[in-house]
Amino acid sequence: MQSFNPPIRTLMGPGPSDVHPRVLLAMARPTIGHLDPAFIGMMEETKAALQYAFQTENELTMPVSAPGSAGMETCFANLVEPGDKVIVCINGVFGTRMKENVTRLGGDAIVVDDAWGEAISVDKVAQALSDNPDAKLVAFVHAETSTGAQSNVKALCELAHQHDCITIVDTVTSLAGSELRVDDWGIDAIYSGTQKCLSAMPGISPVSFNARARHKLTNRKIPVSSWFLDLNLVMGYWGKGAKRAYHHTAPVNTLYGLHEALVMLTEEGLENAWARHWQNHLELKQGLEDLGVDLVVKEGDRLPQLNTVWIPDGVDDLATRAALLNDYNLEIGAGLGDLAGKVWRIGLMGHSSRKENITLCLAAFKNILNK
Amino acid sequence: MQSFNPPIRTLMGPGPSDVHPRVLLAMARPTIGHLDPAFIGMMEETKAALQYAFQTENELTMPVSAPGSAGMETCFANLVEPGDKVIVCINGVFGTRMKENVTRLGGDAIVVDDAWGEAISVDKVAQALSDNPDAKLVAFVHAETSTGAQSNVKALCELAHQHDCITIVDTVTSLAGSELRVDDWGIDAIYSGTQKCLSAMPGISPVSFNARARHKLTNRKIPVSSWFLDLNLVMGYWGKGAKRAYHHTAPVNTLYGLHEALVMLTEEGLENAWARHWQNHLELKQGLEDLGVDLVVKEGDRLPQLNTVWIPDGVDDLATRAALLNDYNLEIGAGLGDLAGKVWRIGLMGHSSRKENITLCLAAFKNILNK
Numbered sequence: 001m002q003s004f005n006p007p008i009r010t011l012m013g014p015g016p017s018d019v020h021p022r023v024l025l026a027m028a029r030p031t032i033g034h035l036d037p038a039f040i041g042m043m044e045e046t047k048a049a050l051q052y053a054f055q056t057e058n059e060l061t062m063p064v065s066a067p068g069s070a071g072m073e074t075c076f077a078n079l080v081e082p083g084d085k086v087i088v089c090i091n092g093v094f095g096t097r098m099k100e101n102v103t104r105l106g107g108d109a110i111v112v113d114d115a116w117g118e119a120i121s122v123d124k125v126a127q128a129l130s131d132n133p134d135a136k137l138v139a140f141v142h143a144e145t146s147t148g149a150q151s152n153v154k155a156l157c158e159l160a161h162q163h164d165c166i167t168i169v170d171t172v173t174s175l176a177g178s179e180l181r182v183d184d185w186g187i188d189a190i191y192s193g194t195q196k197c198l199s200a201m202p203g204i205s206p207v208s209f210n211a212r213a214r215h216k217l218t219n220r221k222i223p224v225s226s227w228f229l230d231l232n233l234v235m236g237y238w239g240k241g242a243k244r245a246y247h248h249t250a251p252v253n254t255l256y257g258l259h260e261a262l263v264m265l266t267e268e269g270l271e272n273a274w275a276r277h278w279q280n281h282l283e284l285k286q287g288l289e290d291l292g293v294d295l296v297v298k299e300g301d302r303l304p305q306l307n308t309v310w311i312p313d314g315v316d317d318l319a320t321r322a323a324l325l326n327d328y329n330l331e332i333g334a335g336l337g338d339l340a341g342k343v344w345r346i347g348l349m350g351h352s353s354r355k356e357n358i359t360l361c362l363a364a365f366k367n368i369l370n371k
Numbered sequence: 372m373q374s375f376n377p378p379i380r381t382l383m384g385p386g387p388s389d390v391h392p393r394v395l396l397a398m399a400r401p402t403i404g405h406l407d408p409a410f411i412g413m414m415e416e417t418k419a420a421l422q423y424a425f426q427t428e429n430e431l432t433m434p435v436s437a438p439g440s441a442g443m444e445t446c447f448a449n450l451v452e453p454g455d456k457v458i459v460c461i462n463g464v465f466g467t468r469m470k471e472n473v474t475r476l477g478g479d480a481i482v483v484d485d486a487w488g489e490a491i492s493v494d495k496v497a498q499a500l501s502d503n504p505d506a507k508l509v510a511f512v513h514a515e516t517s518t519g520a521q522s523n524v525k526a527l528c529e530l531a532h533q534h535d536c537i538t539i540v541d542t543v544t545s546l547a548g549s550e551l552r553v554d555d556w557g558i559d560a561i562y563s564g565t566q567k568c569l570s571a572m573p574g575i576s577p578v579s580f581n582a583r584a585r586h587k588l589t590n591r592k593i594p595v596s597s598w599f600l601d602l603n604l605v606m607g608y609w610g611k612g613a614k615r616a617y618h619h620t621a622p623v624n625t626l627y628g629l630h631e632a633l634v635m636l637t638e639e640g641l642e643n644a645w646a647r648h649w650q651n652h653l654e655l656k657q658g659l660e661d662l663g664v665d666l667v668v669k670e671g672d673r674l675p676q677l678n679t680v681w682i683p684d685g686v687d688d689l690a691t692r693a694a695l696l697n698d699y700n701l702e703i704g705a706g707l708g709d710l711a712g713k714v715w716r717i718g719l720m721g722h723s724s725r726k727e728n729i730t731l732c733l734a735a736f737k738n739i740l741n742k
Contacts, residue, residue, distance in 0.1 A: 027395075028396055034387070066437035203436065224475070249440075254574050254622070257624075
């Protein structure tokens, strides 16, 4: 057994995206204790920078010590109590996973289905809310990583609030890549990832809860089934004015990495990051269309950071992705679920969203598809 | 907001221990995709090396993508079904946490209490098993991180099996630091940490399940309440011969770090690592006794990697630890729970278990205590 030296790839799949060398080096800094006063100071800066990234003043804003899937589970495990009726919108893999969360936690999932690759229909959600006046929560994905479609968060939150429901929103792929305004849009509970448009390593998951969501979690009738994810306990370590009581050992070096990624976000400016993702999307889209490769999602609903395209007729999915990886060290994503074998997912996220990557990707595609 | 440059500490608390520079540098290697063929190869090596570290041939041996507390929850969430009676041994903080896990999952916890700082009484467990012939599981901590006491795993597992119970064993602090033989001792389900005697970064948790434990988890009547920790799903990504189906995005760089730590363990040899921890413990113990500082745990039950000592009469806990940290950059651990304010915990774990650290620690103590 020998040390592992990974190949040097360009990551243009659905995440992880290329991690910036500054973030990689930050992770290599010497580990200190998770209760060290110097570490506590870094935690405070991280929380403040996450509030900026989320555009929120929510006090409960922090990274969960596990990947985005655990961020999702943090929201559901804390907010869903057995018997709670939850409207779950499904227009891709991650909506399906939300339903699985609700069911396992003893909730009653009312599914609103939309076609994969389309935005969530606000009208259908309105109907579901009318049909289920006892619903307590509405859960949906802002940026569906499996399809590249984005939905109208603001409209869905307004609607949910008219029916006195709490919203849980998945923004794993949107955070720092396209417009996202937690407070202005009225999102109650949100989770995201670090390995997409923040260009940090995978492994932790920023979350944020507003007062309405906190009220539900602090007034539960039975404890959260997960000790590890129970925010009532976690906040003893991460919370404002908390005594930094030991709950679990924080992933110290991973948090160094997130902190550095957030420093870089503040340097670039959030709106500049959104604009960069958008401009690069336009350039990639033009190039793909010139090659005769069509986007799956209709204009207006497209995510700039995740471009899902139909695999052209007669082109071999596996062979093409293998050629990109082996001959160009370029990773793109396969289709998931209903779209497996039919689409590719081309990410332009965070540090991967750069002109040179678009150029490489288009040139490599041209070489392979013209064979 | 600026880049965070941590102070350079010597970590002699209950973990994290000093992370070896080789592990830090491994984490800084370029991120690749969690489905990249090169990454899959590294995963296989990591599983094999964890089997070596655990001394097991269990096929289900892998790191959970979250800290040790989530490793604990992985064992309980997968193996405890609502209504299951579980004998839980409590002789410190982590036994208490086990009970909390059982209760939140709908299990019925039968507590066997022992004094903090003492080993678990095999006789009391025998009595509890006789009193509860319908018990399904026995859970206990091998190496109590809150007290520094170790218990007789082999005897407890034999006893549990006589009563047809499955064992769940916490070895967060023992793995790679003192003798641990999963197969020889008959452990059914085990979890550990990376940030103790493996000297890797905190954030992931190795687990291993034998055939008996797997049988229970694959024959559950209701699904695991946690989607994220459900091993029936996780094994689609990590399992032998699995299709490497996407479950969650693996913490790629953290896994680089664990891989490197395991390379170093194979270089040193597991039994040599155990012997090093033991020799360094004897040296520290002698030095502490020369300073008039007494160990809490009685000889025979002491963990070599975690030395819990009584705070001498008239000595200020907080002021002493602050002086060690501020004047010597040396971190030791405070007491937890019942032992808060009464003891210190001095770790000699992994890369921290070195002669120069013992020398520094003893000299610093001498300077401070003689004031």
